[in-house]
Amino acid sequence: MPTSVQSATEWMEMEGHAVSPVQTQEWSWVCPSSRQTGVPPTYQCSYQTEQSGPANTGPGPPDSLPTPGPAGFQGPPQRHPSSRPWNGVLSAESVSKQVQSPVEGGSPPASKMPSPVSESRYGLDPQLLPSAVHVMKEDQTEWEGKVFVSEPPALLPPLSSTDCAVEDRGNASPRFIRCTSYCFPCEGQVAQQGHLPLAAIVTPLAQLHPTEPPVPVCREEESVKGCSECGAFMCPAMNWQCCGQRFYCPFCGKLTEVSWQFFQPADAQGRRLDTSRRAELSLGSYEILESGKGEAAGILLAIDVSAASLRSGQLKHICQHLASFLQLLHREEGTDQPGVRVGMMTYDHRIHLYNLSPALSRPHMMIITEMDQIELPVQEGLLVPLKDCIHTIESILQQIPVFDAETVDTSLSHELPVSTGLKIFQATGCPGKLLMFHSSPLRQDVQKENYSGFFSSSKTKEAVGGAWPGHVPFLTGGGLLSYSSLQSEVEGARLSWDLRRTVEADTAYRVRLRVFVNKELCVSGCYGSIIPAADPGCVAMAALDRHTCLAIELTHRKPLDEARGMVIQVALSYTSAGGERRTRVHTVSLPCSRLLLDMFRKSQAETLLTFYCKRMYCAVVERPLQTLREELQTEVTQLLACYRKHSCTTSVSPGQLVLPSFLKTLPVYVNSLRKSEVLLPGLRSSIHQRLQMCSQVVSMDTRNTVAHFYPLVIPLLPLSQPDWVEGEAIRCSASSLEPGGMFLLYSPPALLLWVGHSVPCQAVMELFGSASFSLLQSGEIKMPELDNQLSVGVRNLINRFQSRSLFTLMLRVVKQGEGCEEAVQRLLVEDKSPNGGASYADFLYHLHVNSLRLFL
DSSP: OOEEESSOOGGGGOOOEEEOOOOOSSSOOBOTTHHHHOOOSBOOOOOOTTSOOOOOOOOSSGGGSOOOOSOOOOOOOOOOTTSOOOOBOOOHHHHHHHHHOHHHHTOOOOOSSOOGGGSOTTSOOGGGSOOHHHHHHHHHHHTTTEEEEEOSSOOOOOOTTSOOEEEESSSOOTTTEEESBSSEESSHHHHHHHTOOOEEEEOTTOOOOTTSOOOOEEEGGGSOOOOTTTOOOOOTTOEEEGGGTEEEOTTTOOEEEOOGGGOOOBOTTSOBTTGGGOHHHHOSEEEEEEEEEOOOOEEEEEEEOSHHHHHHTHHHHHHHHHHHHHHHHHHHSOTTSOOOEEEEEEESSSEEEEEOOTTSSSOEEEEEOOOSSOOOSOOTTSSEEHHHHHHHHHHHHHHGGGOOOOSSOOOOOTHHHHHHHHHHHHHHTOOEEEEEEOOSOOOOOOOEEOOOTTTTSSSOEEOSTTTOTTHHHHHTTOOOOOOSOTTSHHHHHHHHHHHHHHHHSOEEEEEEEEEEEOTTEEEEEEESSSOOOSSTTEEEEEEEETTOOEEEEEEESSOOOTTTOEEEEEEEEEEOTTSEEEEEEEEEEEOEESOHHHHHHTBOHHHHHHHHHHHHHTTTTTSOHHHHHHHHHHHHHHHHHHIIIIIOOSOOOTTOEEEOGGGTTHHHHHHHHHTSTTTSOOTTOOHHHHHHHHHHHTTOOHHHHHHHHSOEEEEOSSOOOSSOOGGGOBOSSGGGOOTTOEEEEEETTEEEEEEOTTOOHHHHHHHHOOSSTTTOOOEEEOOOOOSSHHHHHHHHHHHHHHHTOSSOOOEEEEETTSGGGHHHHTTOTTSOOTTSOOOHHHHHHHHHHHHHHHHO
């Protein structure tokens, strides 16, 4: 039976950690600027990964790093599992003891496979720096078999990677709302001084834990109405007064009279007698089902049939996969259900619509030649229940590959079929999904605009919006999937899985998201896959699913009341796939404090990473990349300098690095973000590839964002159990990869399997069915289903990753020593990256130097 607890253990509340330089003959390095600064020339780096010290990220390429200054790092000694955790500043004397007795001190093992990209330019041992995977493992161990109770005032939740159930007792689950800090400063000046962003990461339709109950649904006519002044919905943060006759709204500060139909007495603490029986009064998350029902969602297929598409050979395979998928969908539909409505159109340099009405003896094809102003010739028969048109669509799909190619070798811009599809949905009065299959060369619209971001230049360039087909899906809650050749068995299987996942995904349509906060605060920004609105607190979207995540930035207007705290409410109004109009409400109540230290002590690095990622990636097209990287580094440097100056309660020397306890992984996360292909493009990355990656990552939730910027590296040999757990990951460094092992690297949407050249032949046979390493082929593969523990365990692990991914993951085998190994190097974020990004150790060094300069 799981144990119910409210927060993590007390040691997680410590204020900070310090790292000190020590003079020693071992592992020494010379500080380049020691002559100017007067700092002793040699320092020891033996920071223990088992300790909860800082884990930082740093700047981009080495040439962008600031000039080195005086710094050295020495971490606290490893604690015995049964001993109390170390809290405070470690002296040089205790460090010297640890160096003299490495066995007793529990020093980590030496690097397994030394690599130049893993080495620090300044002599720091990367293996002795704080470990992000160790932090995840500690958190998983802390919450193993327990339940996090989410109730006001909010407590610091488990990490997003931790497998832990959540119980809603008045605050929304952290799966729905995560805050950069769970204690907001009362004064806006304090918030600016701390340089810690005040934001909420919102995933309104997030998937719940298997042991958690679904979000309760209450009917609109039976639920207690919210504030009549500001429109906020009823929630536990409403304070009932006058024996339950009215309530105080924390968002606008007004009183609202309750109608006599919903009146219930309230006690002296402002709690109504029926609180436990009403979800809107007792829970942080609930859903309102509105009266009335609209049209169910439909599916519209748009297929490129231009001459180039016919010559490519892809069109035949597209039609075959579509026919097979529609047959599968038809068989799974119940006979007593109306079924999904399906429509179809094709296009070359014209639009071809099909009337699929079952009343016709054969489908009618209608051609639209006037592209300037598209008008639908008919409205009936464009969207028809699948059970009534399955045979008609199959007949059309069989004939499409044998169409005579037009003499004009041109195709439409991909935006015109999208506009036509929108008109069809509007004419039929239903929402839906447009699945567009484009296989001819992309057409670039000739127009001049200033895009100074992705081109790393302020010169005017040709716009890429018309050439990159992912722009419209990015802004409408969809996505862009690319396939090299559907003739391949692997790519064909991926298309089939993508079709199924796209159609069957629970999707919200005609979305309107509203954010309510205390009147002393305002919503200053909203970042994600959205069209920016004039009011960032009210955003309209075409569609949204359980993977869609937004970042909401907050700013002070007036000082907050420390006694009342602050409240965030997110209301998502949408139309379900069945045509029902619903509103999902999430509310979180947070404490406030006048102390800057409380804001740092209640923050989480992974939430800050998610916020920084969304804010930066939403600006990459319009702003220079170097400016974005510099702003990110400056902001993190100022954050650490502020904590050192105003919040650190322990006396520290200038050579000591001090970090807030829960931000010890922030440097390694930020460094990975700064040197990502989106912000620091390599020579082999195209603009389209970076746009594609940006559109995928900016929509990710916290868990997938962390996995993307700090990939999971999992040793597969030996496989101790068929069900792998997150705590078994190792550091993202080349020194972690053994030539005699196999390692799975997961960084959504990438999934790589690195095979060392000395791997046992038996392991290769059990996993791939190949006799030896030399016979194993690199590239994308479909994992063979073999009956042994290794094969079953690896496939279970891949399926686990697939369950949380928006896209179908395809396994890519990478053999040690081959040219394709660069794909693995890009995921080893603690090392120097192929695009020139700094290593974790070097960035941590310069981060400390810069923060020390600001402090002094």
